[in-house]
Amino acid sequence: xxxxxxxxxxxxxxxxxxxxxxxxxxxxxxxxxxxxxxxxxxxxxxxxxxxxxxxxxxxxxxxxxxxxxxxxxxxxxxxxxxxxxxxxxxxxxxxxxxxxxxxxxxxxxxxxxxxxxxxxxxxxxxxxxxxxxxxxxxxxxxxxxxxxxxxxxxxxxxxxxxxxxxxxxxxxxxxxxxxxxxxxxxxxxxxxxxxxxxxxxxxxxxxxxxxxxxxxxxxxxxxxxxxxxxxxxxxxxxxxxxxxxxxxxxxxxxxxxxxxxxxxxxxxxxxxxxxxxxxxxxx
Amino acid sequence: xxxxxxxxxxxxxxxxxxxxxxxxxxxxxxxxxxxxxxxxxxxxxxxxxxxxxxxxxxxxxxxxxxxxxxxxxxxxxxxxxxxxxxxxxxxxxxxxxxxxxxxxxxxxxxxxxxxxxxxxxxxxxxxxxxxxxxxxxxxxxxxxxxxxxxxxxxxxxxxxxxxxxxxxxxxxxxxxxxxxxxxxxxxxxxxxxxxxxxxxxxxxxxxxxxxxxxxxxxxxxxxxxxxxxxxxxxxxxxxxxxxxxxxxxxxxxxxxxxxxxxxxxxxxxxxxxxxxxxxxxxxxxxxxxxxxxxxxxxxxxxx
Numbered sequence: 001x002x003x004x005x006x007x008x009x010x011x012x013x014x015x016x017x018x019x020x021x022x023x024x025x026x027x028x029x030x031x032x033x034x035x036x037x038x039x040x041x042x043x044x045x046x047x048x049x050x051x052x053x054x055x056x057x058x059x060x061x062x063x064x065x066x067x068x069x070x071x072x073x074x075x076x077x078x079x080x081x082x083x084x085x086x087x088x089x090x091x092x093x094x095x096x097x098x099x100x101x102x103x104x105x106x107x108x109x110x111x112x113x114x115x116x117x118x119x120x121x122x123x124x125x126x127x128x129x130x131x132x133x134x135x136x137x138x139x140x141x142x143x144x145x146x147x148x149x150x151x152x153x154x155x156x157x158x159x160x161x162x163x164x165x166x167x168x169x170x171x172x173x174x175x176x177x178x179x180x181x182x183x184x185x186x187x188x189x190x191x192x193x194x195x196x197x198x199x200x201x202x203x204x205x206x207x208x209x210x211x212x213x214x215x216x217x218x219x220x221x222x223x224x225x226x227x228x229x230x231x232x233x234x235x236x237x238x239x240x241x242x243x244x245x246x247x248x249x250x251x252x253x254x255x256x257x258x259x260x261x262x263x264x265x266x267x268x269x270x271x272x273x274x275x276x277x278x279x280x281x282x283x
Numbered sequence: 284x285x286x287x288x289x290x291x292x293x294x295x296x297x298x299x300x301x302x303x304x305x306x307x308x309x310x311x312x313x314x315x316x317x318x319x320x321x322x323x324x325x326x327x328x329x330x331x332x333x334x335x336x337x338x339x340x341x342x343x344x345x346x347x348x349x350x351x352x353x354x355x356x357x358x359x360x361x362x363x364x365x366x367x368x369x370x371x372x373x374x375x376x377x378x379x380x381x382x383x384x385x386x387x388x389x390x391x392x393x394x395x396x397x398x399x400x401x402x403x404x405x406x407x408x409x410x411x412x413x414x415x416x417x418x419x420x421x422x423x424x425x426x427x428x429x430x431x432x433x434x435x436x437x438x439x440x441x442x443x444x445x446x447x448x449x450x451x452x453x454x455x456x457x458x459x460x461x462x463x464x465x466x467x468x469x470x471x472x473x474x475x476x477x478x479x480x481x482x483x484x485x486x487x488x489x490x491x492x493x494x495x496x497x498x499x500x501x502x503x504x505x506x507x508x509x510x511x512x513x514x515x516x517x518x519x520x521x522x523x524x525x526x527x528x529x530x531x532x533x534x535x536x537x538x539x540x541x542x543x544x545x546x547x548x549x550x551x552x553x554x555x556x557x558x559x560x561x562x563x564x565x566x567x568x569x570x571x572x573x574x575x576x577x578x579x580x581x582x583x584x585x586x
Contacts, residue, residue, distance in 0.1 A: 028402070130559045138323065218409075
């Protein structure tokens, strides 16, 4: 009797899990298959199964990499440069600030450590549109509109608060004695931080870098407002497709999948740090 | 003795300077690229800016503000945004909690489901927008095709002004339920097993166990997750930009989209600044209300 109810509740659990798995996976399936469909199969659609109700073709993938390579190349490089460098800076600045707030005592007017920490982290609360128009005006005066540098600056500012928040979780769990040993042995604070502290929190650094990279890689609003043809990023290239060439779903699908691939590679290779590092348990 | 003291003071001074140097990059970049533009937005909202010959900024008093509060488009965008925040976050929380409880059971393939359920939040929201356009297409979309086959008829997902906001909501739920799931799942894993075992011995099962043991212990994580998603949800723009562009008519226009269109498409930056600043008010209000409502639960202690 007990066994029977357990069996049926197990079946119900798997049934519900598989239902949600289907909801998650079907749009991905649609994106992948559309990138292999002929024009006619898209417009006479919907067509569901390759080799059953449509014959797949690789010509859109070929065309995007080979024929339209020039169109693709610049945004891809821009995205890689901007996301990688801004995340590196955000993680470096963020862990330095988190370390400083954890190990030193500050007092700027009425603001002490806790207030400074809250001020930094609360920057994330403000909707980005509030500063986006002002940044447009500022970068217009600085001559930085439509440059990689503009987006790198903005993404560092946008993601450093996340880095501070995550890194302070990790640093607060470190025993202070190891650094003190290094300091007694004659290392400077800076040496102790870079040679002793950072290596100990490598998983946290990986998780934080991954998160900042994904945010920067997928970011759309700032890129839309602050760049044009030169510093265009991948999300912008994808968004522009429909307005420039009409609903060419096969090309859009190829571009979307090209954009997803680096993120999937990063997440799979850093996966064990990701879930562990995202919400440190015990604080 | 005196020399030792002086040396100690010198070390302290260097230490203090090192600390400030460590904090400086973060503070400087936030002052320059967050606080300064924030103040500039306020100034711009009281000005008129022209780009005709060189940039000229004139003081315009309350002109933008009186125009804004008389603009029906503001209330439309505000209510659309609030609908997306309230319904989006609640549904994401409920589904996320449900999935987290399911995956938290002792099941085979736990890590498979965990990774699978996270996938949508890794996508760029504009990609999700395009996926939504393909899925919900009136003639060529698989959803209408399946609805038609089972006799539900075709729905004007993106064409009808009455339905389009719901369609946006569905896409947003699809993308962001994973984040709720992730935070709640990690929260569930952190609950010591002894609590549930002890309650089990006392005879608590199923709903009772959930209501009186699991839920109170999960409350701090749940509150953090809801607050985080609420703040993020107010920022919605990318999915709408691709799926409907704010239409049909203005039926899906969010605050951010409204500010962008006014600011950079019709190129009225000062009006756009007033609109975007207005978005801060409901964000701060909702945080305040939420924190006041949940004060009781945040101070829950393990006893």
